[in-house]
Structures are given as C-alpha cells and as structure tokens.
Amino acid sequence: MDLDLDAHLTTAEAAVADAVDLDALAIVDTELLGRKSALATVRSRLGDMDPDDRKVVGRRVNEVRTEVERLISERRAELAVGARAEVLEAERLDLTEFDRGRRLGHRHVVTQTWERLEDLFVGMGYTVAEGPEIEDEWHNFGALNFPLGHPARDMYDTLYVEYGEPQSTLLRTHTSPVQIRVMEEQEPPIYSIMPGRVFRSDTADATHMPVFHQIEGLVVDRGITFGDLAGTLDAFTTAYFGSEFTSRLRPSYFPFTEPSAEFDIRRPDGSWLELAGCGMVHPEVLRSCGLDPEDWSGFAFGFGLDRLALMRHGIDDLRELFRNDHRFLGQF
C-alpha cells in the first residue's frame, strides 16, 4: 500500500497543530479530510484490495480519520476561543467614561416625610383625609370650640382672604378643620390622619414660616381613652424615631381638646423635645359634628411635619424647605 497511515497521522497532527487560525485550519481540514485527501484516496482504493487486507486497512483508515477529525475539532475549539477573545478585546470600553452622574429627580423632603408618616399610620389602620387650604371660619375655629372673640383665637395669627363676608374665609391655621369635615361626613369609627399645608401670619425666620405643614390625627370610637392617646403616640415615637426614644405627655391647653397635652419625646441624650399638641376631643367639638359625647369619645394630635423633616436630616433652617435652591433639593 502507498500510504503509511501511522506516519500520516503524525504528519496530520503536526499540520493541525501548526494551523494558526481558523482559516488555516479550514485549509488543513480540506487537505486532510477532503475528497482529494490522502485518506480519501486510500479509502477509494479499498475496493481493489483483497477482503482480508480490506478489513484491516479499512478499520485503520477509519480510526485515523476519526482521530484526525477529533484533532481538527479540538484545534478549532481552541482557535475559536482565541478568536473570540480577540474580538472581545477589540471591543474593550472604559466604563468610567460612561459614569456621568445620571440622576433621578428628587421628591421634596417634605413630601418624603409626609409619605413616610402616611405609611406609618396606614400600617396602624388609619386612613388619610385632606381638605381645602382656604377654609371658612366655622371649620377652622367655630366648630373647634373657639367662639367668636375667644381669646384663644389670638394664639393663631390668622391670615384672612377677601372672599364672602369680612373675616368669614381664611387660610387655615391648622389641619384641624379637616377633622371637622371628616366627622361631618363620616360615621365613627374614625381612624384618620390629616396631613396638609397651613398658614400663619408669621415673619419667616429659621423656625417660622407663614406657610408650613402639619399632620394631625383623629380617632373617634366607642371607649377611646386618654391612655389610648398616650399609647398611640408612644407607639408612633418608637416606630418613627426608634426604640431608644421615649415619650411623655404634659398638661396643656387647646380649646378643641380636653384634657389637653403637649407630647414630648426624650432623645437618647436625655433631652426633651416638644413635638406635638394633643388631647381628648372636646365634647363640644363632638356635638358640633352631630356626635353624642356620651356615646363616642376620641383623641386628636397634631405634629409639625416640617420639623420632623428638619430633625431627620439635620437641617437647621426652616426657610430652606421653601427656598427651592437646587443645591438643597438634590440632597434628599
């Protein structure tokens, strides 16, 4: 026979190994396994051999062919990895080029605080009620047990607007009129909070603004007690500030609650901070809303929402909330 199959295999091994890229390997592939290859030639001549030789040579040819195919396949895989690596390397990017500080917008820090408080009270089973910012005298004062000329009205520096009868319409001084609207429109049980914008005739300084935000709460149900008020505010303190804060109630005065209290929280450093006014809904207020105080009782509380935002972020000037400097807005 013409071909030394073992030698051929050795040659083929070398040729495959020498193929430097996939194109070269394709040529080697054709040379070694193509129709005009040495192996193909040997194979085509098998028919001329005597049956015994044919059997032996035929098996060996197939073995060599299989082996060559394996070698080529392995080499191809090897070269493909290299080729892809080259392509990928050619695509290399400096990703820090693309980090150009793409930013989302920021919801206002008051909005964030507002929603955080909503979520907290919704979790405690409350709904959220809102009402008009321009209110009538009845909802802002009258129904809240401030008769006309009551000196307690002086506690609120009220801004009135030119609408209807003189002094009949005003910029609400607290969100309490929403409590009245809720009680007028809805049968108890009531578990609601009233966040919103309020107004006072205050000159702007680091702790005062003519416009600011409050969040009040109102619960009216059967058998609601002052102990419930204290417990609810304590639960709020833990949920909002953390368990290292505690709270206390101190006697105070508001025309629309009795007993009335100031709600203070005690910071981890031991100092007290006055945070809210609260109390049991005054029987006259319940009556104003058509509820019999012998059947229903309730409590109400009110926080300065902006103050909670300032505290949380260590902002020292209330005016910043309303100045809308972009360098401020982008921080929250």
Added chain:
Amino acid sequence: MRVLLSWLRDFAPVEGDPARIGDQLSDLGLAVEQISMLGEGLDGIVVARVLDLRPHPDADRIQLVDVDAGDGEALQVCCGAFNMSVGDLVPLATLGTVMPGGMEIARRKLRGEWSNGMLCSPTEIGMGDDAEGILLLDGGLSPGASLTEALDLRPDVLYDLEVNPNRPDAMSVAGVARDLAARQGVPFALPEPDVAESGDGAAGRVSVAILDPDLCGRFGLRVLDGVSVGTSPRWLANRLNALGQRPINSVVDASNYVMLELGQPNHTYDLGRVAGGAFRIRRAVEGETIETLDGVERTLTAADGVIADGDDVAIGIAGIMGGANTEIDAGTTSVALEMAWWDPMTIATSARRLGLRSEASARFERGCDPEVVELAMRRFAELLTPTGATLAPDLVDARGNLPARETIRLRTDRVNAILGTDLDRDRIAEVLKSIEFGAEPAGEDLDVDIPSFRPDSSTEIDVIEEVARVHGYGRIERTVPRSTLTGHLTPYQVDRRTVRSTMAGLGLDEVMPVPFLAPGDLEAAGLASDGIAVTNPLVAEESVMRASLRPGILKTLAYNASHRLTGLGLFEVGHVYRQPASEQPLPDEREHLAVALAGHEAGDAVAVWSALADALAARDYSLVAEAVPGLHPSRTARIDVAGTLVGHVGEVDPGVLEAYEVGERVAWLEVDLDTLLALPHGDKPYAGFSRYPSSDIDLAFEVDEGTPADAVRHCLRESAGDLLVDLSLFDVYRGDAVGEGRRSLAFALRLQASDRTLTDAEVAELRQRCIDAVQGSLPATLRG
C-alpha cells in the same frame, strides 16, 4: 410667668432639688422654659465708684472707665455701655471672678487698652432683664463692699414658666405654689397680712356705683392715709427685679408685688383729686377722651369701660391704665386703692385696640379671682406699713355680675371612661381637694364646687382634666386602640404618589414655593388678575393667592439662575385657588401638577406628558394646538382626556419669561390633577395578543406644517382598523428633499391578525388602503 423658689416657700414648704421641682411644675402643665440659679458666682463682684469716663482712642463702641474699687486707686476698665456718669456706683466683677454664665474675668487688652475687670448689667448678675446698660446702684453703698452683701442678694432659684391661657390662677406666685403643694402633698396657705386699721373709715370718704354690671363684677376700694412715695426695701426690690419688674417707688412696687404674688392687678388714686370721692363704673361715651398715666391722650369707644369721678370725668380706663388727673405724686397723702374684677372680653378688646397690653390686662383677660380682693388689699397695706402708711377701716365694695359657679356632678365612671384609669370616688375627691376644689360624695359620684380662682373650670370635662393633671398624666396606663378599619390611601392619593414618582423618575426635582404672590405676578404670567387677595398680608409680596403654579416655578427658576443653576427640570404638586364660576361657600381650590424644563423646547414637555399618561394609564387623550395667554402662542396644545380639558403643554411665552427674568426657554406642562384623576384611567381588562406572525410596513407622508402628525396618526389608525397592533412615528424630516413649509412624517405600522397569518396580498391591500385614506382626507402625499 416667673417664680422664685423662696417666694413659693412663703406659701408652702415645697421640697426637693431645683431640677426635680422644675420637672414637677412641667408635669403640672406649668412648663418650665428655664431654670436660673440666682446669687451664685457673684462673690467676686464689688461695689465700685466711677471716677472718670473717656473715649477709647481706637474703638467707638467701647469707652474707658476709671473706677475706685474701694482702695481709692483708679482702676481702668473697658466698657461697652454708656449709661453711667462720674460718681455713679456700679457693680465691678474683679479679676478672677467666674460669672454665672461660666466666663472668667481676666486682665486683657481691648484694642490696645487694658481692662482690669468688667462692669455688670442687671442681666449679668440675675437682677432683671436689662442687658444693655450697667446696673446703677444706690448712692448709699460703699466702694469695695461685696455686692451680694450690699444688695442682700441671696441664693435662689428662678423658674420661667409658660402658663396656658386657661390657667389665670397660675399667673401668680401663690397659684403656682398651690399646684406644687398639691403635687408634693405639703400644706398650702395664704398668710394673713399683719396690718392694723386706724383713722377715719373709708365708708364716709369714698363711694362706688357700678352702672354697668356686665362690665364690672366687683369693685373694691380701701383708703390708705399717710402715704409717702419712697424707695422699697431691698428684699422687695430684689424679688421684683428677679421677676422682670423694675422697681420704681414704694407705692408702685407694692402694687406690682401684690399683682405678682396674688394675681390681683390694682390701681391707686390720689384720693384728694377724685371729685367727691365717688367712683362711677360705666362704659365710655363714644369719643370720650382721657389722658392716661403715660401722658398720652386717648380716645375711647363705647366698648371700653371707664372709672369716672363724682363729676363723671373719666379717671381711668377699666383694667387698662389709670388717668393722669388722679396720679399719685409727692403731694399725695391719702390714696384710694382699687381692686376690681372686670369682664375679660372687654379688657381683651380694649387692650388690643389701644395697644396697651400689660401684665394687668393679661390677668384680667384670663379671669381674676374675685374673692382674693380683700386679702390682696390688706397685703398691699401691709407692704406699705413700714413707710408710715395706715389702712383706714372699711372695705367699700360693690358687685356687678360675676360668672355663676355651679356645682358640677362628676361621674366616677365618666372620669375612668375618659382617662382609661381605675380611680375610685374617694381617690378622685382627694385629688380635687388638694387643689381646693370642693368634692362631696353623691352616691357613687361627686358634687364638685369650683374655687373662685379657677374660672376656666365650669363643666364635667374641665374637672376630669384637673383630676388627670393632678393625678399625673404619666401615671395613666398606656394602651393602643385596635383600629377596626383597614388602613389605606384613597385611589387619588395613590395616583398622586405615582405622579410624583414618575416625575422624579424622569429626572425632575420637586419644588415647594410658597403659594403667595405679589400683586401683578398673575398678570405678568399671562393669567387673569382676579386672584384671591389676602386681607392682612405680612408683606405686599405675599398678598395674593396663586391661581396657577406658573409664577412660583418661574420665580424658582430665576432664583436658581441667579446662583448659576440653569437648565433645571422642576415639578410641583400643589393647590391653586381661583374665583369660582358660580357662587359657592369657598373658592375654587384644586390640586395641580406643573413641570418646567429650563433650556428645553415644547417637545420635551410633551414627552413628560406622554410618560405621565402611560404611568397613569390614561389612554384616551389628545393634544390640540391652542393659543393660551402666557404660553408660547404657536407652541402650546391643550390636553384633553376623554374629551375633557385637563391642562396645557408647550412652552412658556418668551414675554412672560422676560417679565420673570428667566433667561432660558422653558418647556411647560400644567395639569389639573383633580380633573385628570377623576377621568377614566388606570387598570383595564387584559387583552390577549396574537400568536401568529406579524408584518411591518413603513409609510412616509409629506405634509404641510399645518397638518398635525396626530391627524395622520388618527387616519392610519382608522383605516388599518383592528389589524394595526402598533403604530409609531419614527422620523420627521424637513429639508431640501421636501418643499418649503413642508415635512415628511415616517410611520412604522405593525399588522397582525388574531386568527391567521396575514398574506402578502392582504398586507399590500391594507397598505394601499392606508395610503388612500391619508392622501384622500389630508393634504398629504406619499413619499416614494
């Protein structure tokens, strides 16, 4: 209200360290704002005489003072006050003194001149509120003497209390002591004044007629003879100083002292100058005038009360200020001392109108104790006895209408139902008696009599509050009621959160300008000038309520631009207030969303709208070009959702930007959220999609600028019908290849049937139908 611990102890043996007593006061509702330790750190302060005053060669606000600190030598001190003269006696903090605030006095140079100590103001040594000038001491003291000894200053604790308007009784030292004694369980008593009566009885010398019983509930008069105006004893002056009341003379000081101690304001008349010794209590005649003690001529109204003499000439404004015509002076010997109970509303109104709010009016407004009058008068006389004054026999007393004090039935069950406590009847009675409320058993309940010094307490709930207060708020067990409801936000509130988070997701920052505008701001923004006006604005710039969010945001852009912050994308969600179309109880108030994209054109605002519409799933909307005042006339469209106007999108009119000094283009979107969120939006039922292959065709039409893309879009949608599953405008071309004033709009259509694969013939037919429809109904031609 300020109180001294030593003064409280005149009434009750209160115990405990100063901080604990402070906590107890706060817990009683008398919030302690400040605790000051008086008379401490004053050891190094001596009396010094001013020898010479001369300007500092190198500073305007400091002068050089030579003082004699007792050794006869001139000691130079630099001083920032200018109220003393040569010869005055002043307090000098000598070198090494540690002041009450912790500052140590050392020898130091101020602008090149040595200062060998510090001259002290009243505030610096806890003797009053004057922090501006140096305290000038009485002439009788010797230089070098210790100030504490010379002035008889003793260590004491001063509490500054915040007293709520419902606690007139706590506007007095005795009232505070009463509460504190109850809390501590120690006895409380008002000492009986030690004063003898002599001389002619007052009954024949003065008379009282209350002509308006609603004005005056009680008017008591006593007469003191042998009164001479002098200086108060040191202890009394020190107490007045500590409480912020500057000592003036023995008579005025006694008056103030009694008011601070017992809460009863009072007034003294020179009896010799009161015609007929008669006091007639009546309303003022409209336009009646009186010269008050401060030398001001005041015109009264019929709402004011006056005290008139026998000639019916006004000699005082009720509860506000006495008249100059009966003022006490050096020639006075006999005085009439008035202690009255005035109608709180009258005093509040008069004091406010006349701008004369005082310690006295504050007490009358809240309601004084009508029954403390006799004791207070004798206390006044007692204070003046050492000066030689004598108290004439007889109290001349008249009564008008005082508020009724009815017995209140206090239900034990009700107390516990409101407070969440488990107090029994006798414990409640004990609590009430400790603050001098009468409490007699009535079955399971109590009949409660309200003391005369607690006019605020008149109903069962008032008494329940007292029980809670004295029992202690902190002792009430805390419970949390279980809401029987499911907590939730309303759909509107949920949507509003989506609006805000969408805007933030688009890179916009939320702003919160104040909703007040200056007059003219609305007009300058192209809006109607009928904004709701504020009746009593603080400043003119805040005198109109906004009718749109536009002015506030434009001001915000201008403010930021002035700090070189430009190209901002901002949004606001807030209320706007408008005159309603028809009469209604309140203005038309609604919540708007506004978006401003500085440095951007109208198209970017449209993109914000479409993102919002997608976020809210408001599908059925259309944009129609519309000229709106204040917005760019050819770059604005109205937004209709389900056929209802919800807002506008486009750009702000350049003229408006100029007026607001905004130097960039501003793309604008303003939407009425109340309207929008009431229209159909949000979830809709799931629509399945076809599993069959889809076919895409592109169609470009050349149209004039007057034909909106939306019209072509609409026409394509109509003609392709249900087979059109997606339609997008992917290219707009203007240029040489199309005519002047024209543009090419290229649309991609994806066609798909739900039940079969579309054949080429079907697609071709549909394509032709679309082309024919557009060309047939619009001035548009297909581009080849």
